[in-house]
Amino acid sequence: MTKLSAATLPRITTAALPAYDRASLTAGIVHFGVGNFHRAHQAVYLDDLFALGSSHDWALVGAGVRDADEAMRQKLKSQDWLTTVVEQEADSSSARITGAMIDYIKPGDSAAVIARLADPAIRIVSLTITEGGYYIDPASQKFDPNHPDIAFDAASMAEPRTAFGLILAGLIRRRNAGIQPFTVMSCDNIPGNGHVTQNAVVGLAKLVDPALAQWVRDNVAFPNGMVDRITPATSPREVALLSDNFGIDDNWPVFCESFKQWVLEDNFPAGRPALERVGVQFVSDVAPYEHMKIRILNGGHATIAYPAGLLDIHFVHEAMEHPLIAAFLAKVENDEIIPVVPPVPDTDLHDYFALCQRRFANPKIGDTVRRLALDGSNRQPKFIVPSAVDRVAAGQSVIGLALVSALWCRYCYGTSDSGAVIEPNDPSWNRLTRQARLAKDDPKAWLAMTDIYGDLGRSQSFVAAFGHALTTLWSVGTKATLERYLADRL
Ligand code: NAD
Known part of the structure; x- marks a missing residue:
């Protein structure tokens, strides 16, 4: 040594x-x-x-x-x-x-x-x-x-x-x-x-x-x-x-x-x-590369973090080994995120996403679900909300991105599906937990955090999709909700 x-x-x-x-x-x-x-x-x-x-x-x-x-x-x-x-x-x-x-x-x-x-x-x-x-x-x-x-x-x-x-x-x-x-x-x-x-x-x-x-x-x-x-x-x-x-x-x-x-x-x-x-x-202009990375890679991390946390999964590669979570990631990215990422010079966005999938699945990195789930209050507005805003503006469906938000809300309630306690994992954890508890009966309470959702919380299609996703999560749990989403039945 x-x-x-x-x-x-x-x-x-x-x-x-x-x-x-x-x-x-x-x-x-x-x-x-x-x-x-x-x-x-x-x-x-x-x-x-x-x-x-x-x-x-x-x-x-x-x-x-x-x-x-x-x-x-x-x-x-x-x-x-x-x-x-x-x-x-x-x-x-x-x-x-x-x-x-x-x-x-x-x-x-x-x-x-x-x-x-x-x-x-x-x-x-x-x-x-x-x-x-x-x-x-x-x-x-x-x-x-x-x-x-x-x-x-x-x-x-x-x-x-x-x-x-x-x-x-x-x-x-x-x-x-x-x-x-x-x-x-x-x-x-x-x-x-x-x-x-x-x-x-x-x-x-x-x-x-x-x-x-x-x-x-x-x-x-x-x-x-x-x-x-x-x-x-x-x-x-x-x-x-x-x-x-x-x-x-x-x-x-x-x-x-x-x-x-x-x-x-x-x-x-x-x-x-x-x-x-x-x-x-x-x-000369980094913006297209940033968009791609923040929405596809960081948005992808934010997509798998909360279902994995709710299913008590520890490592990111284990989340990628879970068929429902891997399929959830692929569907949200292919259906909702990638279509609203502007083109990037010399880059195929689907190839870029495939590379991200391989990187997330790398079993040697030892990256934790908890690290990805950290600081959602700063990350969701940068990694997830902008894709949803673009889709709403274009009159496109946001069922998958609303489910990502609902999973984050459900996580911030502070317990996983098994009832295990989720330790504070955000600088604003107390506030998030309070809103998540209110949202259990009144999903709008979550979207009322305008500092995070801005006008998205006033979009009828997003509010409806979010409310339905959260209610479903509470009534049938994370696995069954993901199954319904993947079967286009959410
Ligand atoms: P880290 O916890 O290892 O280091 C964070 C550093 O930031 C520490 O030195 C800490 O003291 C300092 N810091 C934290 N809050 C601060 C504040 N309010 N004011 C001043 N300093 C502060 O984390 P890390 O893995 O090095 O990640 C840091 C940042 O790098 C990320 O937030 C992200 O923006 C960027 N980044 C990280 C990764 C990754 O995979 N870790 C990938 C791409 C980009």
């Missing part, structure tokens, strides 16, 4: 090692939200690029704004910022150690973060702070300038606490020193993630000084991007699998699928790493 660190790397024979001299790396990117996805995606692309002998001035410096980030930072620090990434296919798995991160600023040390952000060597600030981290007002789906965290930062630009406050403070410092602004690159799963990030930074700047807001608008680039790689959370299971199968003792390894995709708008005025050399697609 080898404890991972820079000093022990030469002893590791079971994993690919960074194929470059880490001492040659210099910082070019500050990344907020060093979680599993970042370490399985952006950090891997950079590791590949550095191995080509290219872009060594684009190494990563981690940053975080949450207390929990400090524990993660300590784990990485003790292994010299190295991460083991295990890429898993149904019949094979391989490990690699990535070395693209060279430092991680202590969370809470805003002076250190701002100083680093003001360093001209930093030309990109990237983010994976989750869908919920962008201060979107649920009612308007716009940036919420009244959020207490944002109000705090607007009044304390010397010591901001949010990622956006720190980014803005860094930009102010650069503007005052005549240093070109860095590019801000969101890698979160949000449609128009560049626009959303721009709205957050500009929205905060407006509270500080309208002229500053205009300067940010005019001078800072926020490229949109579509990111993809299924990356489950790390549990003791993964730590043990790594030591059992590869003899590596890593405090916080990442397990993921071998597939990965990154489509980016080429809008980096301060320069960027040559990521096209390692498979990143640079395009």
